[in-house]
Structure formats: C-alpha cells, structure tokens
Amino acid sequence: MNWEMSKIVRTVTDIMVVPIIVYGIYLIVHGHLTPGGGFQGGAVIASSTALLIIAYGSFRDHKADLSSIESIGLTLFIILALLGLFLGATMFHNYSAGTGGLFGGTVPQGINPGYINTGGTVPLMNIMVGLEVAAALSLILLMMGKASDSVEVEA
Amino acid sequence: MDESKAFVSTFLLALFVYLFLTLAAGRSMIEGSILWSVEELVLGISIALIVGAVGSSILCRSGNYRMLNPLRWLIILVYCVPLFVEMVKANMDMAYRVITGKIDPGIVRISPKLKTDLGITALANSITLTPGTLTVDVDDETGDLFIHWINVGKNPTKTIAGNFLPWIRRFAE
Amino acid sequence: MNLSFEFYLVAVVFVFYILISVLRLFLGPTAPDRAVALDTINTLVVASMVGLGAATWETLFIDIAIVYAILSFVTTLYIAKYLEGVKEG
Amino acid sequence: MNQWVIALPFITVALLISLGLYTILFKRNLIKMIMGLAIIQNGVNLFLVSLAYREGYAAPIWTSAPGEDMVLPTSHALTLTSIVIGLATTALMLSFVIMLKKHKGSVDSFKNRRCRE
Amino acid sequence: MIDILLKDMWSPIVFIIVSLLTALVAYMFYRIGDEGYKRTRHKGEPFISGNMPPKDPRMIHVGGDNVFWGFTHALRKYLDPLVKAHTGIINDYVYWMVITMALVLIYVYLLI
Amino acid sequence: MSMDLVSASPAFVLGIPLLFAFLTPLANRVSKDLRDAMFVIGLLLTALFVGIMAYEVYTSGSWIYVFGSEESRPTQTASYFRIMFAADGFSALASITMVITALGAGLYSFAYMEGNTGMEKFYTLFFLTLAGVMGMVLTADLFNLFVWFEVTSIASCGLVAFQNYKVKSVEAALKYMFISVLGGLFFLVSIGLLYGEYGVLNFFLLADALTGGMIDKVALSIIIVVFAMKASSVPMHMWAPDVYAESPGSVTPFIAITSLGSLFVLTRIIFTLFRYSFGVAAVGHLLIILGLLSMFVGISMALKQSDVKRLIAYLSVSQIGYMLMAIGVAFATLDSADYSSFGAMALEGGLFHMINDGVYKALLFLSAASVVYATGIGDLNKLGGLAHKMPYTTMFFLLGGLSIAGVPPLSGFSSKLLIYQSVYLYHPILAIIALVVSIITFALIGKIFYSAFLGPDQGLTRGEVPRSMLVAMGILTVVVILFSLFPNYVVAEIVVPAVEGLGVVA
Amino acid sequence: MRKLVAFLAIMIIFAFLVITAVELRGDDGGFGEPVNTEMDEYFLENSQSHNQVNNIVTAILFDYRGLDTLGEATVLFAAVSGVLTVLRKMKPVKRGGKR
C-alpha cells in the first residue's frame, strides 16, 4: 500500500494527528483519574502512526528510534519497579504515594473530583508503559505495512 | 522562521486541545471556579512543548500559516451557522428521498478554484454533509472536485458550492 | 430533572438500528457496501455511547465515545485504501 | 429457567468460543483461522468482564462517581492484559503467515505441511 | 555406606568399582590367552551377506534407515497408521487437542 | 535502607533477565561487543541469583515473596491478594534446571549463530524466554502464570523462526504459536471460571477455597489438557518434533525446556490446587494414561525417523511420558497409605528425572546441533564416520545418549530406577512397558551413534566444532557426570525439598 | 468421519461451557451477582489509602498486580522482537561441509 490517498484524506490526517497525540497523552497522564492509562493512551498514539502510514503510503523509517524508545520505556518501568525493592520494601511497592514529591499528593477518601498530582509511582509507570506501547504498536504497523508491499522473495 | 512558526502553531493547538479536555475537571486554581490547577497547567505546557517538537512537521506540512490569525477561527465558528442550516435542508431532502425513493444520480465535476489544501478539504467535507451530494474524488492538480449528486441539476458549481465558497475563501485563502 | 430512562430508551433504539445495519453487513453485495455498513455502525455506536453516558451521569464514558470517533476513522481509511488497490468484477 | 435467562452473557461466551473453534477446525485458510482465534479472544474477554458485573453498580473509578457501589475491578485489569496479549499474538502470527506467503507459498493450511511424520 | 545408596538399591560408586574390577579380571583372562595368535587375510573385514566388500571404504557404511530395517518392517502394520496420523496440518493439531479436551472433560465428569 | 538481597532473590531471578532483555537493543546501538558481553553477564547474574535463592531455600527453609507490599514475607491475609512468588524447594529445583540449560545453550549460541543478522533480537528473545520460564515456575498466582506462559510461548516462537530464510522454521513457529495461543485462551477460560466462583487468584487461597464442584472439574480438566499439550504429551505432541527439528540448533534445548517448565507447572497446580477437593485416583490414572501414550507413541514414531534432531525430539516426547507416569502414580496414591510406601518415591523419581532430562536432553540436542553445524546435514542416511574428526562431540553424544537410555551408571539410570521400583509396586505392567521403552530408546541411540559417528570417514567435515561450543557442551557433561556419581546426594538435597515444597510430606 | 468427530467434540465443549455458565456461583448468584468478593472489596476500599489513586483499575494494574503489567508489556516487547525477527531481510547462512 505504497501510494498516497486523496488530498482530502491527507489534509484531514495532518490536522488530526496532533489532537490525537494530545488526546493519547491526556489518556496516559490522567490514567489514575479517568479511564485510560498507559495501554489505552499508547494505542491511541499508535493509531496516529497508523493514520500517517495509511494516508501517505510510505512513512519515513524510524525503526531504530522506535525500538530504542520502546526499550527505554520498559527499562525505566522495571527500574521504577525495582526501586521499591532498593528502598527497603518489595518490587512494585508504591514508595512515593503521599510523600509530596512528583505525583506525591494525597487524595481525599471517597468520591472526589480527582487531582492530577497524586498516585505516586502509578502515573510514572503509566507514562513509561505508554511510551513502550506507542512505540511497539507503531513498530508492528510499520513492519507489517512494509512487508505487505514487497514482492515475493526467494529463500 | 518557518520552523518557529510551525512549532508555535503546533504548540498552541496542542495546548488548546489539552486545556479544552481538562477544563472543569479536578481541583481548580481558584476555589469553586472551573479553571485549571497549577499542576495541570504546568503539565499541559510541557506536553504541548513535547508535542510541538514532535508534530510540527506533520501539522504544518503544507507550509500554510494563515490559520495563526485568530480572526479566521472566528470566521470558522460563524461558518458553522450556515453549514448547519444547509445540513437541516439537506436532511429534509434526504428524508424525502429515503421515503419516496425518487433519485436521479450522477457524478459531476465542479471547479471551485480554491488554492489551499485546507480550503479544498473544508469544501469537500461541507459538500459531503449537505444537499444530496457526496465528494467522490479530487483532482490533485486543479483542485476540481467530483461530486456524486443524488438529483442531477444544472450548473453544478454554483448550485452545490455556491453557499460555502465565500465563507471558505474568507478563512482559508 | 432526570431523563435517564429516556436516554436509555434512545440507546435501545440505536442498538436496534445497529442490528439492522448488521443486516446490511450480511447482505451487502460488495465489500464497499459492507464498509458503508461498518461506518454506519460506528456512528451509531458513538451516538448510543454519548446517550448512555448522559443516562448514567458518568463523564468518563464520553471519553470512550471520543476515542471511538477517532479510531473508527482509522479503520474506515484502512478498508478504503485496501479496496482502492483491488479490482473487482 | 430463570437462571438460564440470567446467564445469557455467559452462554453467549460459550457460543463465541464454539464459533471460533469451528472456524479453526473447519477452515483451511490460515488468516481465517487466526480470525477464529480472535473470536475466541473476544469471547474470553467478554467472559472475564461479565464476571465482574454487579447489577446497578458504577464503574470502579472514584473520580466523580455517582455512588460508592462499584463493580469488581480485578477482572477489568485481567481483561486489559488479555487484550494486549491478544493483539501481540495476532500480530506475530500474521507476520508468520506473511513470511510463509513470501516463500512462494500459500496461506492454505493443507499446503503448509512441510514438517510432518 | 547405607547413606550413599539410592533407596538402598543403587550406588554408582559401587557400580563403577565393580565394573572396574570386572574389567581387571577380563584383562587378566586376556593376558593368559594365546600369545602366538595371528590375523589371517579376511579377519577384521566386514561381511555383507557373502558379497565381496566394496573397494571404496565409504560404501561399507550402513545408513540410518537400514539399521533397524527389519524391526520397523515387521512392525509396519502398527507404525504406518501412526505415521499417517502425523499429517503436519494445523487443523489436525487443534483437532487432537480439542478431542482430548472433550474426552478428559467427560472422563473427569463421569469418574470424579 | 534495609535491602534484603536474599529475601528478594526471587524478584531478581525474574528481573535480571527481563532487565537485560530490555537493555540489549540499546546496547546493540552502542557496540556489538557490549551486547555480547551483556548476554554472558546477564546469564551469569541470573545463575547467581538462582544459586542464592536455592541456597537460602536449602539452608533456612522456603518462603513467599510478595510483590508490592511493605514486607517481603507475608504476615497478614491481605498480602495474599497480591501477586506472590513461592520460593520453595520445588521452584528451586525447576529454576536450577532452567538455568543450567540456559547457560549451556547460551554459551553454545555464540559460535553457532555466527553470521546471522539481527543477533540482538536473538539475545532479547533468549532472555525473554528465560524470564518467562522462570516466572512460570516461580509464581503462585494463576493469572500471573498465564502471563508468563504467553511470554514463554511468544518469545520461543520468535526464537524458532529466527532463521526466517528457512520456510520450515517459519511454518513450525506458526504451528507452535497457534496451538499455544489456543491453549492459553482455554487456560484463561479456566482462570475465569475459578476466579468467578471463588473470587481469588492465589494458589494458596484457592486451594483452601476449592470445593470440588462442577466448576472445579471443568477448570481442572482444561488446565490438565493445556499443560499436557505444552509439555508435548501424546496426542497433543505433534508440534514438538516440528519445533525441535526446525529451530536453530543452539536453542533447541532451550525450547525443549519450556515444555519441561509446563510439566513443572502442571505438577505444582495439581499437587497444590486440586489435591484436597478431588478423587485424586482418577486424575492420577488420567496422567498415567497420558504418560503411557506418550512413551509408547513417542518411541514408535522415533523408530521411523531419519532426521537426527527429529529423532531426538520424539525421544524427548517419550521421556516426558516417564515423568507424567511417575507424577500420575504419585498423585493416584496420594489419599492412601501407598503414598508413603511408594508414591513418594515415584514423585521423587519423577522430579529427579525432570532435572536429569533437562540436562541430558540439552546435551543431546547440542551435540546433534554440532553435527549439523559441522556437516550441514541432518539426515542420518547421509551422515557417517564423524567420530574420526569430531572425537569430543562423539563423546558428549554418547554420554547424553546413554543417559537418556538409562544405562548404568549414568544419571538417567538413577532416576529411572526410582520410577521403575515405585511404578512396579503400583502396577507391574507399567514398569514393564517403561522398561521396554527404555530398551528401544537404547537401540535408537545406538542407531544414531552407529550411522552418524561410526563407520569409515566419509569426509563430510573438516574438523571439530569451535571451542566455545565444546565448552558449553562440557559444562552440561560435567553436570551429567555429577548427577551420575552422586544421585543420593542430589535426591536428598534437591529432590526431597522439592517434594516437600509441593506440600505433600508423607 | 473426521468432521463428525470434530463437530461432536465442539458440541461437548460447548455443552460443558454452558453447564458451567449456568452453574457458576451456584444458587447464591449468577450473572450480575458475584459472591466471594473479598479480594475486590479489599481493592475497592484500600486503593485510595494505599496508592492515592482514584482509578482502581489502574491501581490494580500498577501496584497490586504490577507484575502482570510488567509481563504484559514484556509480551508486547517479545511480539515486537518476534515481528522484527521474522520480517527482517532474509540472509541465508551456509553451514557445514568443507569450509
């Protein structure tokens, strides 16, 4: 599928990509308040890649960069998890909830409107997983899109 | 110069979308109001910076910075009114055709003579939403639109696009 | 003012419409027809989601409708682009 | 009898799983078989979410929730995991199929039997 | 000594010692054999059904399928259907799994 | 700052391979040497933490590691709602098996995979498979088990299809993937059933809650079938020969170890979850039937093979049968006095056979891979006379082969002896069948040895395989010899704690 | 014959699934009325005090069952590695013989 779609589709794609990315990031960083989180937001961001691939046919090959982003996201995720272990508790312990640092606020019990500065490690992990998922799904789409174009190869 | 323009426009769009989505949610800056909290604003600005860096080459691919003028956005908002009126008419017409089944379709060519991609797109989408017409294809060089018209009449360019063209020229050209 | 029941009723009607559109999915002689049916289902699903969100007073559910409205577009484009490249009898 | 009506979502799950199994066993096209797997995945996801449902309760999110009664959250988390796993497996299997096709092969499972006996 | 025996039955140390002793005894028997024995012309050459051995030593080797040919040939009535069941088709793999699952479900339902 | 490395070793056993897997693509961008060095370091670190965990288990008893709570060893019921790892004798045994094989296969891969592109993906997938297997055998949570099950399946499928220029590899990977995903979905159904009925996912809480009703029966049946399938038990074994024969030679033992891991998991599930609520005899009989079928069909199919790796694959299927039979006998006698007289011995034999099987099968597969590496041929009809040029490989193969055939004094004999004795007391026929299968296994090893290594030199190869491959096989050989020489020690120190870890002390 | 057996097997599995679907949770509940909700109630009550998180599903995903999420991300990572592996450029490596 290495040809461009019509001008209308391309223009709409250009306009839509930035709001879609922002919406995906919104889903990620509000993951601890509203439905959403790393996976959903990452998938939405990856759908912007899908839009670009489909509208322009060929997309510049960011394979190595995307792979690095994926690795960095996962590495930071597991390091965040292991930090709980090194800080005296166990792996995946939420050590920064309610301590007042980054995302370290406290929430009132029960129903509340939701404050962004809460959650401890949970929003951070959300962001890392979001990075990973967005990069991974984009990579899958890129690879499969490229593979669907090429002709048969002899072994 | 162009790069900074592109960055600024992308930044503004991203910030606008983010602030729009988080308006009236969570703790507010002033107790009881609908505004954002300080953390939210900081987060929004940093996100907009990132998105501006990543997405500026996509949003401003055409190199058209006319939309940075706020007046044009106002015109778009005003344009919604005639569009809505046209849509009401269109749907009355559509209801009539669905119920009676009287159709006389055909594909016609119109030449709106618009220059920018945004204008062509806006026109095409408006046409698709309104009286018995549907954009099938677009000529990439001349910007001519091919319209599937459910009840073919005379002078297609004027009949189909006549109401929209002045508005679109105003905000997109 | 509580219009929950009315919104529910409207949603039921929309879901009923979806079922009718699924019929077109079955019947549609060509693949573009089926794509049209899918498009219709998309729009109807968004509409019923918005209605249900209002019915239960959960703002969160509107977010899903937004995701839907965006992503159904991607699906439609993929199908359309595939069909563009294929000749049909 | 009442129990049969109430258990309708679960019965739908059983139906979906059977439909998927039917597709896998009786269709020869590999892509169609993977679609059968996707149907089974849908059924299993529906099953997991149905387990969590409580009549008249709200979504398990405290942000502006209508009340304190919430449906069970655990199986939502399980289902999320399962959905992503489903996507990953589907993508990998489809790329295997693409590779098989590229080796001047076919996507018919009866033709792809070079390893046997 | 009991401790190093596997369930009072088996000890590799003892086994190795015993086998070494046996080898020693065999060697002693070998030593008292006839010293004056000589190899004749055909001793040590392969015997293939009375045919003359081929000139090229590579041809002497017996390939994999021929090693237990008689055994597998005698068992062919049992082996051939078994081999035929291994079709290499994915549908069949799933088929066997589903059938096993159905049988196990019935078995567990009936017997427990 | 009270980091308790020993308590946290189960987390590290899982975390180290994962961390290195994630770092490998980054290291590849820096330099190739760093990537290779990280591969070795990661394997050695994993082995180190497995050692720490096993040492702690054997010296001061087992414990449970809770993820995410304040304290690592649980003191309250609420901790059981979180995911936990069981660090007991059983998981120590299993992870020791895994890590030995991983070390052997990993070191072997260096020279064997030379010349392939995209090696960082190979290392990544290798680490991921290792992490998945470790998670599978360590976890004490049903859904977590499912997740690591999928990780193992997907990563090992990637490994199988690594040589994507071979169409057979891709095909085998697709088959393996397809059937594992289907099995995983059925497993998920049974998890859903148990969760829906009892509301918990932890093994220990679930074991207390189970009542033995209809739901439990269906869930148990599905779990048994799925894990027997992954362990390549007949009649769901058909993927195994394809995958073992077509995967890159250096990782074949590692892929075989994933099916052994499934067997470990099956053992743990039936012994901890289902032992209190079921007619255990019937389930034991089911396992015995599966085991007998595996032994017999596996060895029969092996008779007809002419490809060396495929033949060994069928041998491994028949070996799985031994373990299934031993576990089945142990489980069948669990409710009666027979357990203390011979059931425990059957369980010990089965577990001992598992660790033996992992090691000597790895040795066999690696030496078969050496043959393929040196000659480029896997067909037994064309091979011959390799012993002249490859003396070490011949020796390694002979050692592994005699061990798998159960020839005294090698390790395979010790474990098989335990199985024969106990199974004979349960029913003599079973022992006789096992003996017959063992004899045919010996004959088949003789067939490979004769047709590939003996005979006049055919000039198929120039010389021995590279030294690093020999070192890798040498490590495994040393382990086999150690297990052969000190079986009593191994049984007393490793296998008996494992039996205790299953919670079935007689 | 083969098709008949397969069909029968599917029907048996379907029957067992339906029976379990109806039997699930016995007479106390069914669809929409779960029993034995101790674990979930614990999560519902404590996620705010433990993690300061409003969205309980996220709290479960990243704290109570964080290892599952790590595994899930790992699955995706493995799948991407697999896709990259399978779809990379094919370059056969010759083995063996008289090199």
Add this chain to the structure above:
Amino acid sequence: MIFTAFLYGLLVVSVLFNGLGVIGLHRFPDVYTRLHAATKCTTFGTIFMTFAVMAYSGYMYYTNPDQTEYLNMSLHTLAALVAILITNPTGAHAIARAAHRVGIKPKFASVDHLAKKEGYP
C-alpha cells in the same frame, strides 16, 4: 418544563434521522446512494444526540454551578461532536473513491464525469 420538551424534541429528531439513515441503507440501490443515507442522516442524528446531551448537562451545570463535572461532560461531548464532524465525511469520501476506483459504476447514473478522466481505471 419547556426545557424538557425541548430535550425530548432533540431526542426525537435524533432517533428519526438515524432511523432514516438506516432505512436508506437498505432502500437505496448502490454504494454511493447508500453512503448518502448513511453519512448524512446518521451524522445529523448524532449531532442532535450530542446537542441533547450538551443541553442536558449544561442545564444541570446551570442549576448547580458547583458541580463542575457537568460542564466537563458538556465539553467532552463537544469534542466528540467535532471529531465526528471532521472524520465522518472524510471516511465517506474515502469509501466512495475506493468504490469508484474498484470499478463499481453508479446505478441509474445520468452523467458520470469522473469516468472520462484520463488514466483512470
């Protein structure tokens, strides 16, 4: 009371137009005309649905201004509306173009300028 009636009116219009769209989907003879029905009517119906929700939640915010989530809901519904308005016609255009390129001719067409375009299948 009047406001409730207004909301009822919006809902009825929405149901009506969506129904028309679905009926048109079955009644029209070919892809293009079906697209007319499906896109226009359902978009229009959905617009009215979102209007109803926006009016409803806006009214609730108006009556109790301290409950900001009502306003939030209204805004998010507006976002959904904008997304629908941008994507739906574009999707319809893509499908129509694909159908024409595939070679599906419009039934009963009196004119077809596109068919004469050069270099077109």
Add this chain to the structure above:
Amino acid sequence: MIYFVLQILVLVGLVMTSLAVILFKDLISAAISLGASSLILSLQFYLLRAPDVAIAEAAVGAALTTAIFIFAIKASQREEGYR
C-alpha cells in the same frame, strides 16, 4: 429491565457479526465483520461498566487489529479459496 434488554440486543449483534466472520468467503469482508464485532463488544464492555476495557478494546480491537489483518490480507490473498 431496560438495561437487560439493551444487553441482550448487543449480545445478539455480537453473535451475528461473529457468524458473519465465519460465513464470508471474502477475507476483507470477514475483517470488516471482525471490526464490527470488536466495536459491538466494546459497547457491551461499556454497558458492563468497564470503561478502561472499553477504551482498550476500541483502540486495539477495532482499529489496530483490523489494520494488521488488512496488511496481512494485502500481503497474501483476498479470497479464502484453496490456493
């Protein structure tokens, strides 16, 4: 009660679309049906009060799965026939 009716209607739609996946010989139509099936499944998740899952299913099941299926069909063949 009306909620239950809603769920039943959605479930019927789900089964219908899944059946369509099986019945179509044209793979692209089957992929479209699978997309519709995911869509309706997501609506059911929505009704079961699982917004997180609904978003994930919408993003993953409806958009990305369909996309990769279409890529695979493009790379292989469109008809289900035995080739």
